[in-house]
Amino acid sequence: MKKYDFAVVIGRFQPFHSGHKCLVDHAFKIAQHVIIVIGSHNAPISMRNPWNTMQREECVRAAISESNCKHLTLIPLHDSAYNFTDWIMRVQQKITAVSRDGTVAIVGHYKDDTSYYLNYFPQWKLDSLPTQADGISATDIRNAVFEDRLGDIECYLPDKVRIIIANWTKSPVFEKLQDEYRFIQNYRKKWESAPYPPIFVTADSVVIALGHVLLVKRKVNPGKGCFALPGGFVNHNESVQKACMRELREETGLDVGSKELNGSLKLTHVFDHPLRDPRGRVITHAFMFELNVKILPHIEAGDDAQDVLWFPLYQIEQNESSFFNDHAQIIKYFVNHTV
Numbered sequence: 001m002k003k004y005d006f007a008v009v010i011g012r013f014q015p016f017h018s019g020h021k022c023l024v025d026h027a028f029k030i031a032q033h034v035i036i037v038i039g040s041h042n043a044p045i046s047m048r049n050p051w052n053t054m055q056r057e058e059c060v061r062a063a064i065s066e067s068n069c070k071h072l073t074l075i076p077l078h079d080s081a082y083n084f085t086d087w088i089m090r091v092q093q094k095i096t097a098v099s100r101d102g103t104v105a106i107v108g109h110y111k112d113d114t115s116y117y118l119n120y121f122p123q124w125k126l127d128s129l130p131t132q133a134d135g136i137s138a139t140d141i142r143n144a145v146f147e148d149r150l151g152d153i154e155c156y157l158p159d160k161v162r163i164i165i166a167n168w169t170k171s172p173v174f175e176k177l178q179d180e181y182r183f184i185q186n187y188r189k190k191w192e193s194a195p196y197p198p199i200f201v202t203a204d205s206v207v208i209a210l211g212h213v214l215l216v217k218r219k220v221n222p223g224k225g226c227f228a229l230p231g232g233f234v235n236h237n238e239s240v241q242k243a244c245m246r247e248l249r250e251e252t253g254l255d256v257g258s259k260e261l262n263g264s265l266k267l268t269h270v271f272d273h274p275l276r277d278p279r280g281r282v283i284t285h286a287f288m289f290e291l292n293v294k295i296l297p298h299i300e301a302g303d304d305a306q307d308v309l310w311f312p313l314y315q316i317e318q319n320e321s322s323f324f325n326d327h328a329q330i331i332k333y334f335v336n337h338t339v
Helices: 018-030 053-063 084-099 113-120 138-146 150-156 159-168 172-189 240-252 258-263 317-322 327-337
Strands: 004-011 031-038 072-076 104-108 125-128 199-209 212-218 231-233 265-271 281-290 305-312
Touching: 004 018, 004 084, 018 031, 018 053, 018 104, 018 150, 031 053, 031 084, 053 072, 053 159, 072 084, 084 113, 104 113, 113 125, 138 150, 138 172, 150 159, 199 240, 199 327, 212 240, 231 240, 240 281, 240 305, 258 265, 265 327, 281 327, 317 327
Parallel strands: 004 031, 004 104, 031 072, 104 125, 199 281
Antiparallel strands: 199 212, 199 231, 212 305, 265 281
């Protein structure tokens, strides 16, 4: 008789490596059924999240025995980078929907600062393991993949997962991400001689009208071809709000007068998740404008944008994987905080 009815393992699994498998194997030893919560569901495809949920589910099932897969539930979960309480609530809801009145254990280990969430489930037993596979880092594995060094890290991957990743490196998605990876590496080299890690400041605009939000399609890396908010870096001689207005005009050609635009400013917020941008520590100040119009204003893409468009708000979540960085979450933040 096993100790628990359910054991839960939570992670992004980018990719699912041998350290993750150790946790899952332990979960099967102590529980009748294992629930794996796959975070960052539908997150933007990027260097940090190169594999979509379906691909990660495939890797998990490939690494687990057929008999154990019969006692496995996979639960995808969207991120809430700027609302941790919401994330915890949704994790609890998803797990409870499966476990109901059964006994539950959370299986994990404190690998770094990102593991603090393990302390937020007091209603369930925490089964904390020591790091079981020394030297395994999902970040290092991803870097090796983008640097064509898959052979260097194959010992850290379950055999079938290694084959899946090797096949994935022949895809157009990998080629696009590898180009972005090389761009980011060159970008970071420019700052290697700085006396301390640089912190960049940007300004973004969230312009909402008639149930739509104003977006651009990025023309260059990082995030080439992704939907994004109009915005950019703040010049040394301008205020953050002035930078927001400048970038908005330059990128979208929004046909709204300055007086009307300033009068439609509803909210501002700082978005500063440390990992929000692959270029480094980028803190953005976002300004939310709600236009009182009867038709969507004319827009025209500037030189910095591949395209500009009014995007329906109801389609944001289902298309989140096509957005740049955390821009979809920024939009959702303002929508949820608008009176």
